[in-house]
Amino acid sequence: MRWSEYFIPTLKESPQDAEIISHNYMIRAGLIYKLSSGLYNYLPLGLRVIQKVEKIIREEMSRKGAIELLMPILQPKDVWQKSGRYDVMSHIMLKARDREDREFILGPTHEEIITDLVAHKIDSYRSLPKNFYQIQAKFRDEIRPRFGVIRAREFIMKDGYSFSMTREDNEKIYQAMHDAYSAIFRRCGLKCMVIEADTGVMGGKKSHEFTATAESGEDTIVSCPSCGYAANRELAKRKLKEKSILGIKQYPVAEIHTPGLKRVEELCQFFDCEADRFIKTLIYRGKDNFYAVLIRGDLDVNENKLKSVLKDEDLVLAEPKEIKKVTGADLGYSGPVRLKNIPIIADLSVKDMVNAITGANKNDMHYKYVNIGRDFVVYDWLDIGFPQEGDLCPKCSTELEFSKGIEVGQIFELGTKYSARLSAVIQNEKGEDVPMIMGCYGIGVSRTVAAVIEQNSDEKGIIWPIEVAPFQVIVIPLDKGQCLEVAEKIYGQLCADKIETLLDDRDERAGFKFADADLIGIPIKIIIGKKVLQEGNVEIKIRRTARSAAVNPDNVLKEVKQIILADFEDLSNEKFAHMECRQVFQRIQDGETKQIKPE
RNA sequence: CGGGGCGUAGCGCAGUCCGGAUAGCGCACUUGAAUGGGGUUCAAGUGGUCGGUGGUUCGAAUCCACUCGCCCCGACCA
Numbered sequence: 054m055r056w057s058e059y060f061i062p063t064l065k066e067s068p069q070d071a072e073i074i075s076h077n078y079m080i081r082a083g084l085i086y087k088l089s090s091g092l093y094n095y096l097p098l099g100l101r102v103i104q105k106v107e108k109i110i111r112e113e114m115s116r117k118g119a120i121e122l123l124m125p126i127l128q129p130k131d132v133w134q135k136s137g138r139y140d141v142m143s144h145i146m147l148k149a150r151d152r153e154d155r156e157f158i159l160g161p162t163h164e165e166i167i168t169d170l171v172a173h174k175i176d177s178y179r180s181l182p183k184n185f186y187q188i189q190a191k192f193r194d195e196i197r198p199r200f201g202v203i204r205a206r207e208f209i210m211k212d213g214y215s216f217s218m219t220r221e222d223n224e225k226i227y228q229a230m231h232d233a234y235s236a237i238f239r240r241c242g243l244k245c246m247v248i249e250a251d252t253g254v255m256g257g258k259k260s261h262e263f264t265a266t267a268e269s270g271e272d273t274i275v276s277c278p279s280c281g282y283a284a285n286r287e288l289a290k291r292k293l294k295e296k297s298i299l300g301i302k303q304y305p306v307a308e309i310h311t312p313g314l315k316r317v318e319e320l321c322q323f324f325d326c327e328a329d330r331f332i333k334t335l336i337y338r339g340k341d342n343f344y345a346v347l348i349r350g351d352l353d354v355n356e357n358k359l360k361s362v363l364k365d366e367d368l369v370l371a372e373p374k375e376i377k378k379v380t381g382a383d384l385g386y387s388g389p390v391r392l393k394n395i396p397i398i399a400d401l402s403v404k405d406m407v408n409a410i411t412g413a414n415k416n417d418m419h420y421k422y423v424n425i426g427r428d429f430v431v432y433d434w435l436d437i438g439f440p441q442e443g444d445l446c447p448k449c450s451t452e453l454e455f456s457k458g459i460e461v462g463q464i465f466e467l468g469t470k471y472s473a474r475l476s477a478v479i480q481n482e483k484g485e486d487v488p489m490i491m492g493c494y495g496i497g498v499s500r501t502v503a504a505v506i507e508q509n510s511d512e513k514g515i516i517w518p519i520e521v522a523p524f525q526v527i528v529i530p531l532d533k534g535q536c537l538e539v540a541e542k543i544y545g546q547l548c549a550d551k552i553e554t555l556l557d558d559r560d561e562r563a564g565f566k567f568a569d570a571d572l573i574g575i576p577i578k579i580i581i582g583k584k585v586l587q588e589g590n591v592e593i594k595i596r597r598t599a600r601s602a603a604v605n606p607d608n609v610l611k612e613v614k615q616i617i618l619a620d621f622e623d624l625s626n627e628k629f630a631h632m633e634c635r636q637v638f639q640r641i642q643d644g645e646t647k648q649i650k651p652e
Numbered sequence: 653c654g655g656g657g658c659g660u661a662g663c664g665c666a667g668u669c670c671g672g673a674u675a676g677c678g679c680a681c682u683u684g685a686a687u688g689g690g691g692u693u694c695a696a697g698u699g700g701u702c703g704g705u706g707g708u709u710c711g712a713a714u715c716c717a718c719u720c721g722c723c724c725c726g727a728c729c730a
Binding site for chain 2: 064065067069070087089090142144145161162191193196199250260271460463465493531532562564565566567571580583585
């Protein structure tokens with residue numbers, strides 16, 4: 054491709070609304086252009102990268118026997134009502150009516166559609182298992198789109214759905230997808246953590262998240278450096294460091310007048326102490342009864358964990374009126390002491406608290422010097438908080454580490470939630486109708502591109518890993534005349550050999566071209582300048598290492614192929630095991646060939 | 653949805669508080685000249701319904717009301 058005939062609108066200045074590196078570079082390198090909040094044009098260069106990621110996905114998916122199809126973006130409302138998700142996901146769905154006033158939504162995902170399809174077209178267990186996928190645009194009316202394509206409203210997603218007769222088959226596909234995802238992200242040049250994840254509105258039993266580590270990530274990952282336990286902070290279990298409370302003197306309970314003071318923050322000031330001296334008491338309303346939930350004052354209750362340990366999906370914080378009824382006092386004065394007829398559940402963080410401060414279940418009153426056992430009894434000790442710095446691994450008690458990441462993929466074991474509701478049933482060997490067992494597997498394609506940039510860039514711009522680079526090579530003539538002639542020749546050779554090459558044929562100065570080439574991140578530069586050419590050479594320069602070497606123009610094709618192969622090998626060992634290539638790559642990396650400008 | 657901010661040329665911004673004449677600056681773009689291996693220099697240009705509507709006023713980018721859009725923090729999030 055000739056730059057002058059192509060379309061790469063680069064920007065020298067940073068756009069005002071780009072908060073993170075990938076967003077900034079995607080705009081500046083001319084990959085995307087915003088149409089409206091959360092809606093992006095993919096410009097030619099950006100599209101090429103998207104297509105590279107899609108190609109990798111298709112290869113790895115079909116390697117595992119998955120079948121590609123394509124479903125509509127516009128979906129009739131009634132399918133969603135059948136699954137029960139029309140209401141649950143209502144807030145992210147864009148709704149529309151056609152000319153006959155029929156109701157539709159723009160698909161935020163496709164479980165319902167594929168299940169409907171399979172329900173109609175697969176009627177024997179002999180046809181199972183099947184694993185379908187598509188790559189297509191999704192629309193989710195995000196509450197707050199941000200970070201460019203990382204949280205966009207319209208985005209490109211690969212979504213896959215498997216249908217099995219048996220748990221074993223389902224488990225096999227889950228594992229196959231797990232493996233496929235690892236390969237996909239590795240080939241994209243992404244460092245990922247695979248972590249235990251929450252199933253959210255998808256429902257289902259088991260889920261793993263593939264999270265690309267990035268400072269700018271929205272997800273917090275908790276991991277154990279010792280045993281490898283890793284989970285989303287929303288889900289992560291924890292142990293707490295044990296503190297000995299032996300020998301600490303317990304004072305008698307004292308009632309303190311605390312007029313109008315309800316929030317922990319205010320109470321800290323009043324008592325002149327840290328938040329961790331308080332036992333926060335929250336009243337929750339469950340399906341059948343109320344719970345008093347205790348947690349240390351500086352921590353928050355993880356409601357997902359609470360729901361799951363109490364096996365009560367309907368759990369919500371009680372209304373002020375209900376609190377008054379249950380505790381006898383207004384919101385803000387609840388406490389465990391003399392709290393009757395309600396189970397007291399406590400987070401592990403409360404266990405070693407001595408002489409704590411709690412509400413007194415009387416308005417404007419708190420207790421000081423409250424002690425467990427003596428002043429109240431806990432019905433059950435549970436892990437219902439979020440892990441904090443210093444907390445320990447639930448499995449091996451090593452101190453947990455925290456990192457940030459971008460969720461690029463997630464896989465779920467769905468069970469029979471959708472198949473049962475949408476009648477995707479088959480007859481088993483005994484002639485009984487049973488719902489199919491499902492799994493679902495998603496990759497945020499556009500988001501993956503952003504994650505790759507988050508992990509692969511420097512102050513000059515993007516540094517594409519070879520497999521997702523929009524072009525592998527950029528040929529840069531620094532002058533007209535002979536330089537351009539040689540450049541054209543090399544460009545022709547590379548193209549003829551199916552190496553994706555960009556020829557910067559613009560009449561611009563050297564620095565300008567270099568800066569653009571670095572910004573758009575092409576891995577290999579072929580630089581043709583007068584001086585080097587007089588010595589009969591051109592220059593090959595690697596974007597990532599900034600190392601360069603002079604080579605004879607006739608050898609450029611050979612060298613480039615070897616660099617590319619070596620790079621591929623780096624990303625995907627099993628695929629390209631060419632020792633020779635590695636050696637040549639090493640030679641260029643080490644600068645063993647003639648150096649123009651040693652770094 | 654709550655809180656905050658912004659909207660002036662393709663991009664980044666000044667001007668708005670305190671109303672006044674052809675609405676400025678940098679980058680980009682066009683033309684010319686010099687230059688030619690890491691974002692050159694000089695000169696001359698193109699380009700703006702000041703987000704929109706209504707109002708106040710002799711006069712509105714500027715004041716008022718409404719409205720649309722965008723961004724940030726929070727709530728939310730496969």
